[in-house]
Amino acid sequence: MSNDLSYWNECIEIAAEECGLTMTAEQRSAIAENVSNWHENYGMAFYSPPSSERYDAIEREWKQKYEALKAEFEAYRGNAEKAVHRAFRLHRDTTVSIGAHGSVEGHDGRSFNIQ
Structure with missing residues (x-):
């Protein structure tokens, strides 16, 4: 047997x-x-269903969440840059980049830091 x-x-x-x-x-x-x-x-x-289907679903879920967070961050960054332009009355063509710890750099042919 x-x-x-x-x-x-x-x-x-x-x-x-x-x-x-x-x-x-x-x-x-x-x-x-x-x-x-x-x-x-x-x-x-x-x-x-085979386990691979579940793994694929999990991967799709985290990628969607990541893309949503990335889009939210980019919107936040764009709004922050607009706020810096308004607060410091910078010309709208001035490139502004916000770095770590809130440091702001502007570039309009010359570079400057706003602390």
Whole structure:
């Protein structure tokens, strides 16, 4: 008897004992063989997607979140640069870049720092 049939035979034996059912070893083996065959077709009856589909979905989700955060950051940066232009009355053609720790640099043919 294969390991697979041994497993199912034991399952049937335990289930029969739990409900008080008495059966012969031949009956138990026949049921175990049937259950084993049915179990082989379980995937056709109850679809279970491959794990790669879930991984792909997770990757799509984080990429969407990343793109949304990136767009939000770019909008924030653009608004901050407009605010610096207005606050310091810079010409709108003056390039402004906001660096780490709030440092602001303007470039209009000459460079300057606003602290």
